[in-house]
Structure formats: structure tokens, C-alpha cells
Amino acid sequence: MDGSRQYLHGEVALAVNAWNGKLGHERLQGDGVSALQTPLATLHAFNGWSDRFLVTPPNGLADSCASLGWKANQWHVQANAHRFGATHTHLHYGSELDFSSAYAFDRHLATSLALANDRADRYGASTRTLWLSLRYKL
Secondary structure: OOOOOOEEEEEEEEEEOOEEEEEEEEEEOEOOOOEOOOOOOOHHHOOOOOOOOOOOOOOOEEEEEEEEEEEEOOEEEEEEEEEEEOOOOOOEEEEEEEEEEEEEOOOOEEEEEEEEEEEEOOOOOOEEEEEEEEEEOO
16 A cells, blocks of 8 residues: 555435434544544544544544434434444444433523443443533623
8 A cells, every 4th residue: 555545424414303313434544554544633523422533543443323413492412323443354343322412591501411432342442421511601
């Protein structure tokens, strides 16, 4: 290989009234020694909220994902499912489920709860992360 790495990202989305859904697939190619890196990207938004893949593994990363969301008035709820694997081998890295719920009390004050449940399989460690936030905007 000449040292170049390929990148692919595609998704299909549908929104009906307060509901929205999305299916997607992303590939960051690796050759077993090195892989495409995206150091300035916000990978938290794309490759799971547990942040296990902030650095692309040497065998690359294939992320198949599905998302379902609901937004009405002050509420916003979202669930994401990811299945991770290698692009260079048939290695399965694991899966992740993400869930968030947010409520805006008014135009200044909002709160949110988010959970990332990452189950590693042959790469990295399984993690669970929980965020509770309170935001005040002037």
C-alpha cells in the first residue's frame, strides 16, 4: 500500500413529525500497522459517546450505527446503537448503546442526562459513562 488511507461515511435519515431516525456506516481504513487518523474531528458525535475510538486502531474502524430520536416542546430524547469492527481483518471490536434525555425549563435553563454503555470485544475495555448536566444561557 502507498500509505494513503481511505475514508467513507454515508447515512440515510428520515424525520416524521416529532420523530427522526438514521442509519449510517463509517469506515476509517487501516492496514494492520497504521490507520487513517482524524485528530481534529469530534469523534464523540460519530463513533460512540464512550470515546473508545478517539484514535483509530491499526486495523481500521468500521462503525455501523442506528439512531432514533424524539423532540417535542421542551423534551429531546435520543438513542444510538453502534457495532464496531476492523476494516483490515474480520475482528469485531464490540458494540455500544447511547441514550440521552434533555429538558429545557425555559430559554435560559436546561438539563440533560446521557449514558454510554460500551461493550468491548477483542479491542479496548468495556465502559459505562453517565453525564448529568445543567446549563444556564444568558
